[in-house]
Amino acid sequence: MEREQDESIEESNTENNETEDVDEFEGDETSRDVVVPGEVLSEDTTNFLPGRGTIFNKDRTKIISLNIGLKQIQRNYINVIPLRGFYTPRPGDKIIALVTDKNPVKYRCDINSKEEGILKPKNTVKRGKPRGFRGGAPDRDDNSTEKYEIGDILIVKVLSADRLNSPELTTVGKYLGKRRDGLVISIDPPKIPRVIGRSGSMIKMLKNLTNCNIFVTQNGRIWLKGENISHERLLIDAIRKIEKEAHTVGLTDRMSKYIENEKMKRGIN
Amino acid sequence: MPLIIKDEYPEKLFREDGKRLDGRDKHELRPIKMEVGVLENADGSAYLEWGNNKIYAAVYGPREVHPHHLAKPDRGILRVFYRMATFSVFDRKRPAPGRREKEISMVITDCLEPVLFLELYPGTSFEVFINVMDADGGTRCACTTVAALALADAGVPMKSLVTAVAMGKIDGELITDLSGIEDKAGEADLPCAMTWFNEELSLLQFDGKMDLEEFSKCLTLGKEALTKIHEIQLDTLKKKYIEIQEELKGGENEQ
Numbered sequence: 408m409e410r411e412q413d414e415s416i417e418e419s420n421t422e423n424n425e426t427e428d429v430d431e432f433e434g435d436e437t438s439r440d441v442v443v444p445g446e447v448l449s450e451d452t453t454n455f456l457p458g459r460g461t462i463f464n465k466d467r468t469k470i471i472s473l474n475i476g477l478k479q480i481q482r483n484y485i486n487v488i489p490l491r492g493f494y495t496p497r498p499g500d501k502i503i504a505l506v507t508d509k510n511p512v513k514y515r516c517d518i519n520s521k522e523e524g525i526l527k528p529k530n531t532v533k534r535g536k537p538r539g540f541r542g543g544a545p546d547r548d549d550n551s552t553e554k555y556e557i558g559d560i561l562i563v564k565v566l567s568a569d570r571l572n573s574p575e576l577t578t579v580g581k582y583l584g585k586r587r588d589g590l591v592i593s594i595d596p597p598k599i600p601r602v603i604g605r606s607g608s609m610i611k612m613l614k615n616l617t618n619c620n621i622f623v624t625q626n627g628r629i630w631l632k633g634e635n636i637s638h639e640r641l642l643i644d645a646i647r648k649i650e651k652e653a654h655t656v657g658l659t660d661r662m663s664k665y666i667e668n669e670k671m672k673r674g675i676n
Numbered sequence: 677m678p679l680i681i682k683d684e685y686p687e688k689l690f691r692e693d694g695k696r697l698d699g700r701d702k703h704e705l706r707p708i709k710m711e712v713g714v715l716e717n718a719d720g721s722a723y724l725e726w727g728n729n730k731i732y733a734a735v736y737g738p739r740e741v742h743p744h745h746l747a748k749p750d751r752g753i754l755r756v757f758y759r760m761a762t763f764s765v766f767d768r769k770r771p772a773p774g775r776r777e778k779e780i781s782m783v784i785t786d787c788l789e790p791v792l793f794l795e796l797y798p799g800t801s802f803e804v805f806i807n808v809m810d811a812d813g814g815t816r817c818a819c820t821t822v823a824a825l826a827l828a829d830a831g832v833p834m835k836s837l838v839t840a841v842a843m844g845k846i847d848g849e850l851i852t853d854l855s856g857i858e859d860k861a862g863e864a865d866l867p868c869a870m871t872w873f874n875e876e877l878s879l880l881q882f883d884g885k886m887d888l889e890e891f892s893k894c895l896t897l898g899k900e901a902l903t904k905i906h907e908i909q910l911d912t913l914k915k916k917y918i919e920i921q922e923e924l925k926g927g928e929n930e931q
Contacts, residue, residue, distance in 0.1 A: 445872045464873065475831065491831030521740065618825050651920065655920065
């Protein structure tokens, strides 16, 4: 009965390590200039090259923005960090998925991207684990989709993703698996790096001040669970405020002040 | 309020003081008001009031194509649905999409496609739903303008925005931005749209009589009008974010 072991036991010490994208948002020379598609960012093409979210025009005389976002200069590259956009799965991302359909061969999961994620039953069970008494017969769960039901919230990892095939998911790994409690909110995926903050500063602050467990994922969904409903409400309000003010300076300090104030107002410790 | 259009049109489309029927100069635009992010559940949305035109646009995507056989394996597709509300014109408009609506949907699709990077999203579709709540001439131009705005608001990578305006000729004079009555009773109309990336024409339709000299003069005048409208588009997109920035700056200074 070992395989019935509940992976969500690990929830109490859930940490967040998804801090790869932070530097993109909080680079040293991030100006807070809002640019829009088609805007000329620079006419100096000898010293600068178009980076992310930018292109040359046809004659290579101008660098043009492709997105609505913030202009950023990194060494000799000009980037635009988008303020609106959609999630594209990349291998290794830990994301929150919702099981929308299942058949005997696979689960289909809504992962907030253009394609549905595929979760095969072989990716839901640990490999090489002794099965039953003294090894015994092959596990039946290996080849059936009985572990999860439609409507379950799962934390999954992306195994493979490219432009042509649907992304493949797995629930085998640390912190992965079904969530039985807590709640999930979703925000704009490009604003996720701001919720995490520079090397996780924002998320640490949120955790300490609201006594909630948070798991922030790259597809714009945030799992959270607090001691009681008032803590959770405060955290949700704070995250909504971060989403609204994602393009401003000094966000972490302002948010900690905001939470302290709100705690006083609402009478929460 | 929609204008009540009688069967017979006025003989003269200019007033005695040389202005147009609605009091505009020859090359004066109607008042334009734009807003982005008006619809909660759409990925991107925009609202436009252009004179008496009132138009909503919503963008969804990239998402899977239904029906599935329309999907292209090598690139994404753009689908535009232009619809007029039953109460948008003087006579009740039948709600089923007619020949005119399908044509305008196609025209707007072709107009917007060059600025998008559809080849980056194979097997998916971007869908733009445009609803004309109130119509008074030049809706295809207004719809193109608002659809580009909604796409930018959704965060779809674009080379530039697209702006459109209708030029025309009434009583032997060239004018900018035709209203409904001038469109019907005038001599010629020339809707044109421009992509600001390389400043190319993306839509050019023509109906009526005009000689070549007038035609090229029309395009020159059109560019001036388009530049004005483009400014409004850019301001609208930025306003949403800059307002929050300035609000916070002001708050800090007070403290």
